[in-house]
């Protein structure tokens with residue numbers, strides 16, 4: 001049975017989730033969403049309570065007269081969860097809305113707004129953050145890196161204002177009149193995220209065949225390209241942070257070679273960038289050892305392409 005849309009139409013915003021939409025659509029029609037769903041159940045229409053339940057999603061698509069592509073943003077990409085967050089308030093004409101935008105970093109490029117603060121702030125006076133966002137979309141999101149993934153969190157830690165240089169941050173603050181420090185260090189954050197997900201870099205610094213001193217020196221070299229030696233820069237601390245992760249990943253690769261088993265990099269989820277199989281991504285780890293290797297590899301490749309739930 002096809003449901004009649006509610007009388008007052010409500011536009012769905014790009015990436016908006018069903019919880020956000022159902023509340024807004026119900027409010028514009030003067031009833032809580034729970035009441036509408038109870039009414040439907042009383043008419044014998046199945047609406048499961050789980051937010052992601054297919055029937056529920058379908059019911060709200062019909063109640064809003066929405067296209068079938070509404071509420072289809074992925075919940076997981078390459079093993080990382082796609083989390084809900086507040087959408088750009090200018091994209092939503094001031095209506096608070098929540099959704100999943102895996103291709104977006106921390107900036108709405110259309111409105112030049114920083115999304116990760118409350119209130120969201122204008123970035124027109126700090127073009128470097130807009131450029132950084134373009135790099136995020138072209139080089140990171142395109143490879144499945146999410147705005148809150150480990151790579152981005154590590155990169156933010158590396159772009160700490162103390163490491164970038166307090167004077168430099170102060171200069172940016174004065175020039176742009178922006179007080180949100182995370183926005184001021186976004187250019188360095190994106191550079192570090194690109195560095196720690198670069199296949200060439202990762203392959204070298206986590207390769208058990210290379211000497212530890214050489215691997216560490218490579219990290220130092222790359223870090224100093226991003227953090228020039230300002231007087232108060234403490235780039236050696238950044239090297240330490242990345243070195244710590246590199247050592248652990250090297251250990252995983254060493255064990256993987258030793259046991260002939262896939263590297264299990266569930267926590268960092270970085271080894272996928274150098275093409276090392278990680279069965280955790282496809283939840284196939286338990287199957288390991290029971291299937292011939294060629295089949296395992298093929299199966300993983302399929303699961304990693306997003307066909308797994």
Ligand SMILES: [Zn+2]
Nearest residue numbers: 088091108111
């Ligand atoms: Zn916007």
